[in-house]
Amino acid sequence: MAKQIKKDRDIRYINKDFSQFRQTLIDYSKTYFPTTFTDFSPSSPGMMFMEQAAYVGDVLSFYTDTQIQETFLQYAKQQNNLYELAYMFGYKPRATSAAQVSVDFYQQVPAIPSGSGADATFIPDFNYALVINPGTVIQSTLSGSSPFLVQDKIDFSYSSSSDPTTVSIYTIAAGSPTYFLLKKSRNAISATQQTTYFTFNDPVEFATVEIVANNIIGIQSILDSDGYEWNEVDYLAQDTIYSSIANTNVNDPNNSVNSNDAPYLLQLKQVQRRFVTRFPNSSSLQIQFGAGNTSDTDEVIVPNPDNVGLGLPFEIDKLTTAYSPTNFIFNNTYGIAPSNTTITASYLTGGGVSSNVDANTLNQINVISTNFNNINNIVASKANIVRNSLVVNNPLAATGGGTGDSTLQIRENSISNFATQLRNVTLDDYTVRSLSLPSQFGTIAKTYVTKPTIQNSMVGEIGSLDFYVLSYDREKNLRIASNALKNNLKTYLSQHRMIGDSINVKDAFIINISLSFDVIVLPNYNNNDVLLTCINALTDYFNIDKWQINQPIILRDLYVLLDLIEGVQTIKDIQIENQVGQQNGYSAYSYDLDGALLDNVYYPSIDPMIFELRYPETNIKGRVVSL
Numbered sequence: 001m002a003k004q005i006k007k008d009r010d011i012r013y014i015n016k017d018f019s020q021f022r023q024t025l026i027d028y029s030k031t032y033f034p035t036t037f038t039d040f041s042p043s044s045p046g047m048m049f050m051e052q053a054a055y056v057g058d059v060l061s062f063y064t065d066t067q068i069q070e071t072f073l074q075y076a077k078q079q080n081n082l083y084e085l086a087y088m089f090g091y092k093p094r095a096t097s098a099a100q101v102s103v104d105f106y107q108q109v110p111a112i113p114s115g116s117g118a119d120a121t122f123i124p125d126f127n128y129a130l131v132i133n134p135g136t137v138i139q140s141t142l143s144g145s146s147p148f149l150v151q152d153k154i155d156f157s158y159s160s161s162s163d164p165t166t167v168s169i170y171t172i173a174a175g176s177p178t179y180f181l182l183k184k185s186r187n188a189i190s191a192t193q194q195t196t197y198f199t200f201n202d203p204v205e206f207a208t209v210e211i212v213a214n215n216i217i218g219i220q221s222i223l224d225s226d227g228y229e230w231n232e233v234d235y236l237a238q239d240t241i242y243s244s245i246a247n248t249n250v251n252d253p254n255n256s257v258n259s260n261d262a263p264y265l266l267q268l269k270q271v272q273r274r275f276v277t278r279f280p281n282s283s284s285l286q287i288q289f290g291a292g293n294t295s296d297t298d299e300v301i302v303p304n305p306d307n308v309g310l311g312l313p314f315e316i317d318k319l320t321t322a323y324s325p326t327n328f329i330f331n332n333t334y335g336i337a338p339s340n341t342t343i344t345a346s347y348l349t350g351g352g353v354s355s356n357v358d359a360n361t362l363n364q365i366n367v368i369s370t371n372f373n374n375i376n377n378i379v380a381s382k383a384n385i386v387r388n389s390l391v392v393n394n395p396l397a398a399t400g401g402g403t404g405d406s407t408l409q410i411r412e413n414s415i416s417n418f419a420t421q422l423r424n425v426t427l428d429d430y431t432v433r434s435l436s437l438p439s440q441f442g443t444i445a446k447t448y449v450t451k452p453t454i455q456n457s458m459v460g461e462i463g464s465l466d467f468y469v470l471s472y473d474r475e476k477n478l479r480i481a482s483n484a485l486k487n488n489l490k491t492y493l494s495q496h497r498m499i500g501d502s503i504n505v506k507d508a509f510i511i512n513i514s515l516s517f518d519v520i521v522l523p524n525y526n527n528n529d530v531l532l533t534c535i536n537a538l539t540d541y542f543n544i545d546k547w548q549i550n551q552p553i554i555l556r557d558l559y560v561l562l563d564l565i566e567g568v569q570t571i572k573d574i575q576i577e578n579q580v581g582q583q584n585g586y587s588a589y590s591y592d593l594d595g596a597l598l599d600n601v602y603y604p605s606i607d608p609m610i611f612e613l614r615y616p617e618t619n620i621k622g623r624v625v626s627l
Contacts, residue, residue: 021054091417095282096215096351099190099401108389111177124180127377129157137367146355148188161472162443190355191348203339205291217348224341230273236334243269262442262484266491274335290335355401362394442485446470448549468508468608509609510587512579514619518572525567527624542613553602
């Protein structure tokens with residue numbers, strides 16, 4: 001009997017689509033079963049089975065490729081997968097983009113006399129200054145326009161560099177003011193406040209509820225029926241949040257002195273009642289709570305040698321255990337879970353392209369709650385006039401409204417967010433972070449971050465960082481920052497700094513200057529017009545918004561700037577002088593400008609400082625001279 005020889009089968013593993021699978025099956029049959037099956041016509045039963053096998057292979061190949069593709073952020077296309085991958089990278093996608101706009105609120109207040117005799121003047125009666133509570137809703141008179149929400153409180157009686165109240169005369173009778181006009185500006189977003197309720201019975205670990213709505217911006221607040229407030233955090237292991245209290249003598253008698261630049265004090269507060277949110281898709285928002293209960297003491301444990309790693313499932317070797325500073329005992333509470341209560345969740349919806357309204361169209365107040373600071377010192381009839389005088393307007397168009405993050409935006413923003421991770425590594429990181437301090441905690445006008453030299457440092461502070469800061473006064477002139485503002489900055493940076501960095505907040509020096517120049521004007525040009533244009537150009541050049549700490553004054557740039565002005569033949573001379581003296585409204589510090597001049601550049605001092613041309617109306621002088 002002849003021995004049957006088994007042939008090695010030539011099997012291909014690179015086929016991807018239906019036609020390739022079909023042709024490979026046909027070739028396989030012709031090669032290895034040449035006499036068993038020979039009818040390869042489209043109507044034969046054998047071809048039916050081959051095409052069914054090719055169909056199954058094509059479908060499986062498609063799903064395999066798709067599944068692998070959807071695991072990579074760069075290639076994923078399905079919305080729910082993109083959202084999940086974005087959260088893995090620490091980025092929170094947006095389901096909508098709300099338009100933002102600055103709106104001006106105006107109100108009238110009666111004028112009252114101040115002083116007597118020849119020195120008598122009239123001032124606003126701030127007893128009639130309105131206090132507008134948060135939640136004001138304004139809207140355009142145009143049909144179909146989106147409502148805008150003002151989330152901040154407005155107090156017309158309060159004025160500071162970060163929240164100025166502009167005063168002007170509104171009406172005059174017999175040569176004296178009768179009413180003044182007060183103006184405040186606030187940011188508004190195109191949003192509508194919505195409310196929903198969730199009831200919880202027995203505590204459930206990581207209880208999750210879902211809000212289904214279109215154009216969800218985010219959660220505004222969550223309160224339970226027991227009166228407790230729940231706080232949103234980035235992740236449930238985060239047990240501290242930023243908290244603010246009014247900068248008053250009662251709350252902090254040390255920092256409340258000279259506190260115009262920091263109306264609120266920034267503090268860190270530990271919270272048990274916390275939650276996180278995430279968008280599983282563009283039309284729903286999930287809210288997830290913790291896993292513990294109020295009797296758990298894990299929330300207040302301080303790390304010490306006895307409890308670090310207490311919740312580890314093994315204790316073979318702690319030398320190689322990866323500890324997290326946010327969950328050092330490996331507990332499983334991550335905040336408490338709501339139980340036997342009803343949650344009231346307020347959230348915002350809105351945004352979209354249609355919310356980018358034109359300028360001077362937001363002038364209708366739909367919802368408002370007002371009161372007076374001192375109700376005992378006002379007359380009812382005048383109070384009604386004041387309330388009825390309240391108007392609102394947007395001098396600029398609203399911008400920023402749009403759809404949610406596109407596929408490309410989610411990819412790029414996620415990659416960028418993963419790289420930064422909200423940490424401060426370089427000096428520029430610290431500079432940008434300090435300038436982003438929310439305005440209610442004070443405004444950092446200028447900041448300069450540097451590492452102190454070894455000669456100027458104590459041995460234990462070689463790794464420290466020196467922050468030289470300045471703030472604005474009501475007229476937007478530079479001034480020394482208050483202690484409250486400095487403490488707020490240190491608290492704000494404490495959650496983002498590297499562990500080896502210690503922060504010292506110091507005062508930068510302000511050097512006030514004046515400038516004079518001689519210009520030769522071309523024939524047939526009006527001397528006064530050319531001179532005024534030169535002064536305006538220098539005023540814009542020395543605008544304090546464009547100057548930073550330790551920035552030198554380069555005279556060549558000034559010559560080039562003025563030479564380019566139409567009508568200028570040449571600039572003959574530019575002189576810069578130091579202005580000093582608090583009695584004259586200047587800084588108390590003088591500076592040797594002649595000694596700091598080298599190669600037509602005025603260099604700053606070793607100690608960080610900034611040049612400020614405080615009063616351009618009087619500190620810039622020019623004259624027209626002849627050749």
